[in-house]
Amino acid sequence: MNELKNESLCALAMSEGRNWMPFTANRLVNGRGDHRVVALAKGPYYTMADGRTVFDSLSGLWCTPLGHGHPRIVEALRQQAETLDFAPGFQMTHAPAVTLAARIARMAPDGLEHVFFANSGSEAVDTALKIAIGFHKLRGDGGRFRLIGRERGYHGVGFGGMSVGGIVSNRKMFATVMMPGVDHLRHPYDHAHVAFSKGQPEWGACLADDLERLVALHDASTIAAVIVEPVQGSTGVLVPPIGYLQKLREICTKHGILLIFDEVITGFGRMGENFASQRFGVTPDMITFAKAVTNGIVPMGGVIVTSEIYKTFMSGPESAIEFAHGYTYSGHPLAAAVAHTVLDIMEEEDTNARVRALEPVLEEEVHSLRGLSSVKDLRNIGFTAAIELSPLPEKSALRSVQLFEYGLQEGVLLRVTGDTISFGPPFISTPDQIREMIQKVRNVLLRCEEDF
Ligand code: PMP
Secondary structure: OHHHHOHHHHHHHHHOOOOOOOOOOHHHHHOOHHHHOEEEEEEOEEEEOOOOEEEEOOHHHHOOOOOEOOHHHHHHHHHHHHHOOOOOOOOOOOHHHHHHHHHHHHHOOOOEEEEEEEOOHHHHHHHHHHHHHHHHHHOOOOOOOEEEEEOOOOOOOOHHHHHHOOOHHHHHHHHHHOOOOEEEEOOOOOHHHHOOOEOOOOOOHHHHHHHHHHHHHHOHHHEEEEEEOOOEOOOOOEOOOOOHHHHHHHHHHHHOOEEEEEOOOOOOOOOOOOOHHHHHOOOOOEEEEOHHHHOOOOOOEEEEEEHHHHHHHHOOOOOOOOOOOOOOOOOOHHHHHHHHHHHHHHHHOOHHHHHHHHHHHHHHHHHOOOOOOOEEEEEEEOOEEEEEEOOOOOOHHHHHHHHHHHHHHHOEEOEEEOOEEEEOOOOOOOHHHHHHHHHHHHHHHHHHHHHO
């Protein structure tokens, strides 16, 4: 077995496509050899198998805000593995999961009091959607089955998350098996009005009125929940206009519709607060989380719900299972122990304050790219930013491959989706590292401008 870890066998297995990679143009990547294989990670850097060091401009996939190989997190994992590596989470539990739930509830906005654990963002979203439908049913309002997502929303790849999601390339192969009764709001970002905005755009709260349009179309009595990312992350940092989320909240409350914030990216400090809902001053009925809670070292996800939702489930017949849902690894002891250490570090180092201090640095640096001929828009909020490039007829896909390649050559790992490059650097980044990252990105863009 050991020889299968051998590097030349790694190259062979890669060229043969043995590892069918997720969200990847496999045929393109498989032929590219070592510079697409990561060997090591430390702090905010990866070292590729060919020896190149690259800056981790997206904290993995938005999930390693404290950097890689943090000794305290590694130690927490080791200790927990020695003490209690696994226990069933059905009809019993363990201290790491229970105390973590209490801790996350304490960090959440007031009123969100109970946590249901899952193992990923996709599972968290599907769990939240099922809770929404179950909640209405238990209250004798079972006609509320419709779910409303948003264009350009990303809520993972389960059937629920995919259906409420708004990314056409993820949906089109499965059009015939989407969940029924799902509709979408328009996305809240209109270039014509808000390009090059810093932080929240001033224009666009009126786009939340789209929800009234859907209520008028379907009737409120058929709608269970609305799910949105407070800041749409995966499709390129689409920032909510001032007042937009407040308006969504008002319309949901008025019509008895549950509001779910998918905070898989924004949760645990990315917006300079524990949750984006606190930054924007809007409290949803449920928050989904994943990624940063364990700093990416082991998977974990979950849903935080209001006491009203929890009590509704708990007021059914005694001794029955109130919610026939859960995962073998819900609240896994290793994930829970690691999450405690991650949250300890975040508290001790006040990473929320650190993010608030880094926000203007990233803002200034990203907006310094204005004027480059390929740049169509720049936007930022919290410790996230995006560069949107002018689309190239027929050639955008080729350019995105080239952007990634040039990034590796310049020393920055780039997350390119379509015409957009997204940034969510680790919270441990220094201002100098952010400046250096954007300098590298400038070089990448200039090289691409020559080519295309
Ligand atoms: N929701 C949001 C907002 C996300 O950004 C993601 C992942 N990028 C998911 C859900 C899905 O998470 P996972 O990949 O862990 O299933």
